[in-house]
Amino acid sequence: MMNKNQIYVIYGNTPKTMIKEILTKARIEEEIDKSALIGIKPNLVVAKPSTSGATTTPDLVAGVIEYLQSKGYQNIIILEGSWVGDRTFRAFSVCGYEQLSKLYNVPLVDLQRDKYTEYDAGGVRINVCNKAMEVDYLINMPVLKGHCQTSMTCALKNMKGCIPDSEKRKFHTMGLHKPIAYLNRVVKSNLIIVDGLMGDLTFEEGGTPVQMNRVFVGKDPVLIDAYAAELMGFNLNEIPYIQMAERIGVGSADVSKAEIIELNKDCDVRKITRSHKVERLSKYIEEKDACSACYGSLIHALERLDERGLLARLRGKICIGQGYKGQQGEGIGIGVCTKGFSKGIPGCPPKAKDIVEFIEKNI
Ligand code: SF4
Known part of the structure; x- marks a missing residue:
């Protein structure tokens, strides 16, 4: 029980x-x-x-x-x-x-x-x-x-x-x-x-x-x-x-x-529903085969950063998705798939709170 x-x-x-x-x-x-x-x-x-x-x-x-x-x-x-x-x-x-x-x-x-x-x-x-x-x-x-x-x-x-x-x-x-x-x-x-x-x-x-x-x-x-x-x-x-x-x-x-x-891991490639706000936030993202749960966490995190007036301070796009597995990269990456990045945020998928805290410290 x-x-x-x-x-x-x-x-x-x-x-x-x-x-x-x-x-x-x-x-x-x-x-x-x-x-x-x-x-x-x-x-x-x-x-x-x-x-x-x-x-x-x-x-x-x-x-x-x-x-x-x-x-x-x-x-x-x-x-x-x-x-x-x-x-x-x-x-x-x-x-x-x-x-x-x-x-x-x-x-x-x-x-x-x-x-x-x-x-x-x-x-x-x-x-x-x-x-x-x-x-x-x-x-x-x-x-x-x-x-x-x-x-x-x-x-x-x-x-x-x-x-x-x-x-x-x-x-x-x-x-x-x-x-x-x-x-x-x-x-x-x-x-x-x-x-x-x-x-x-x-x-x-x-x-x-x-x-x-x-x-x-x-x-x-x-x-x-x-x-x-x-x-x-x-x-x-x-x-x-x-x-x-x-x-x-x-x-x-x-x-x-x-x-x-x-009980499992997300493996469903994202099908983000288009809306004006999500479209605007997704301009800060470089995505290659991201899972839906992971991408959703990042969208929520970007909304929180926007509310705090921090989005404008981001330099370069945030990378997310299984397409980054095994790759090295500069800049911010989301989840274990981007662990080769200089600023990779752990988790699979990470929580939006962890993404917000990491980005706040690193911009
Ligand atoms: S970190 Fe995990 S949830 Fe995020 S894209 Fe990679 S496999 Fe999917």
């Missing part, structure tokens, strides 16, 4: 088989009662398909359902409440969840239409939708993506879909960070499955998707978010709700003590 300090990572672009492989290793069935009501909470913040970078890939959810049903679980629901600017029923339709529901006979629960109850989260009072509190085992399935107000969104913030619209508005007036941290004292994720296949670079509503080609799974939402922050090139102090959640006992933000278990 999986420990709280473990994170399983798998690379690729075949979500169904990838998640089944992780769940088989994690053996989640050993901790779920056969009669349990299992709630799957994707991120369907807006009615846009997952290729936009905004929402959870339906095939990933399909893989989870197939795994659970193969182990004899029949009491499964998918629950979500989109943001106040959209309607969940539209998102269920546009994002492919109506089809999932019919195919697997799994009901969809629109939390925007649910009743709610007020809870004391330890000094902060929060209204939470009733159905979210009824489930016995909650599978939190966020997307690894940026956010215009909180820098990034992943496991902790995905729980915001479990509160009524009136409470979502209140969260914004409270500055988001504190209520997000406290909400996770009330709505507890039993398992977190992060869709890191194609998340957005900067906005939760999509439009600038970056292929990161990975799924990762854990049991501690704070640890998952701390790890996600590193993948996107952030320092923890840039996302206050993660450390707040740690301080109030939701979990641990210490990635150095985590056991990261990679």
Whole structure:
């Protein structure tokens, strides 16, 4: 069975088989009662398909359902409440969840239409939708993506879909960070499955998707978010709700003590989705057969450097890709493939945070 300090990572672009492989290793069935009501909470913040970078890939959810049903679980629901600017029923339709529901006979629960109850989260009072509190085992399935107000969104913030619209508005007036941290004292994720296949670079509503080609799974939402922050090139102090959640006992933000278990290596040559922003950042890159996960890390790192006003100081292009294996070179190279470079950054793939820190020191 999986420990709280473990994170399983798998690379690729075949979500169904990838998640089944992780769940088989994690053996989640050993901790779920056969009669349990299992709630799957994707991120369907807006009615846009997952290729936009905004929402959870339906095939990933399909893989989870197939795994659970193969182990004899029949009491499964998918629950979500989109943001106040959209309607969940539209998102269920546009994002492919109506089809999932019919195919697997799994009901969809629109939390925007649910009743709610007020809870004391330890000094902060929060209204939470009733159905979210009824489930016995909650599978939190966020997307690894940026956010215009909180820098990034992943496991902790995905729980915001479990509160009524009136409470979502209140969260914004409270500055988001504190209520997000406290909400996770009330709505507890039993398992977190992060869709890191194609998340957005900067906005939760999509439009600038970056292929990161990975799924990762854990049991501690704070640890998952701390790890996600590193993948996107952030320092923890840039996302206050993660450390707040740690301080109030939701979990641990210490990635150095985590056991990261990679089940494979990425070997999928990049298929970067063109958007104005990604196009602009890719001008700083010289690429030869780069893997998607590696290229995605570099794009996130360049975005962080751009935010800090450092991109203009780069001299020469950054080299990345398997085509550089065995080659010597001057300048900055990304990952083990460029270890012959004078400034090669280790890792396969490296995290965006490591790329940012290296480049900050070397320009
Ligand atoms: S270091 Fe090379 S092999 Fe490893 S992920 Fe990057 S491009 Fe792929």
